[in-house]
Amino acid sequence: MTDRDVFLPVGAQPTLNDLVEQAVHAEELGYDRVWFPETWGRDAVTAMAITAERTDSIGIGTSIANIYSRSPALLGQTAATLQEVSGGRFRLGVGPSGPIVIENWHGEEFGNPLRRTRETIEIARQVVSGEVVSYDGEYFSLDGFRLRCDAPDPEPPIDAAGLGPKAVELAGRFADGWHSVNYTRDGLAERLEDLRRGAELGDKTLDDVRVTLSVGCCALEDGERARDLVAQHIAFYIGGMGTFYRDNLARQGYEDVAHEIYETWQEGEKGQATAIVKEQLRDQMGAAGTPEEARDQFEQFLDMDGVDAINVSFPRGAGPEEVRETMTTLAP
Known part of the structure; x- marks a missing residue:
């Protein structure tokens, strides 16, 4: 049975308490997991620690x-701490993000994200094991680090995000799970083959790698507003967050549409870019409309082969009440 998770907009909520209350409500509704992103608002670690309590x-x-703003050792320490405070409920999801975030906002060189992701996962895994860390990599060399506190039991799983074929293969080979976003229902299948190849390289099977797919969702009595919100959210990522999301959509057979959305958004025609998404993509990438419409669309994602969890992700423009309404409508 496919799990239902929730992806909370950490930075967008009025207060930290509002955000944590959304996580508490997700538990009351029976969701399996709540995921916290970390972009340009509140940090995820503080929010998760309070949520765990x-x-x-x-x-x-x-x-x-992201794997640039914290060292691998610190990510390992953070995972160990959050595993302790949550009583064993934590999963560490890591990924490179993109140049806009890493270079413009964190002031770090983006550089070889695949190799750095691999080294981060391998080091963090050594840290949470509680053993002495000995690592000699291309980016990181560590010797003698060891947790002073008890190692977490069980060790928290480590997942990786990835869009392109090599990034997804890396997740299959080195991580315990893959976080997928910006995929159509049809477009995910090809990347699952990359994940399978990576798992085999890591002496695993696809069953050993948890696949979590994030889906933009909005269920409102005003179905047209819900559809507009999800379409605008998709357009923002394809058109405004660098070229990675555009290229990922192009690889899925939507090359002309991906470039049209990107170019239209870059020219400042955001309404037109949103209209293109609404007309040609939204049903393939989101679940939106009236509560009945959104539930029907969401079921199609739950029925996908090779996916272990569908992550209910809310559009950027949704207010707290709209997030709550959507979360309630799509609850298990």
Whole structure:
């Protein structure tokens, strides 16, 4: 049975308490896990620590913590701490993000994200094991680091985000799970083959790698507003967040549409870019409309082969009440 997770907009909520209350409500509704992104608002770690204290059973994780703003050793320490405070409910999701975030906002050189992701996963895994860390890599060399506190038991799983074929293969080979975003229902299948190849390189099977797909969702009595919100959210990522999301959509057989959305958005015609998404993509990439319409569309994602969890992700423009309404409508 496919799990239902929730992807909370950490920075967008009025207060930190509002955000944590959304996580508490997700637990009450029976969701399996709540994921915390970290972009340009509140940090995810503080929000997760408070959430862990106020909840009892729902899983907690980062989707994603970027691999440039924290060292691998610190990510390992953070994972160990959050595993302790949550009583074993934590998963560490990591990924490279993109040049806009890493270079413009963190002031770090983006550089070889695949190799750096691999080294980060391998080091963080050594840290949470509680053993002495000995690592000699291309980016990081560590010797003698060891947790002073008890190692977490069980060790928290480490997931990786990835868009392109090599990034997805890397997730299959080195991580415990893959976080997928910006995929159509039809377009995910090809990347699952990359994931399978990576798992085999890591002496695993695809069953050993948890696949979590984020889906933009909005369920409102005003179905047209819900559709507009999800379409605008998709257009923002394809058109405004660098070229990675555009190229990922192009690889899925939507090359002309991807470039049209990107170019239209870059020219400042955001309404037109949103209209293109609404007309040609939204049903393939989101679940939006009236509660009945959104539920029907969401079921199509739940029925996808090779996916272990569908992550209910809310559009950027949705207010707290709209997030709550959507979360309630699509609850297990």
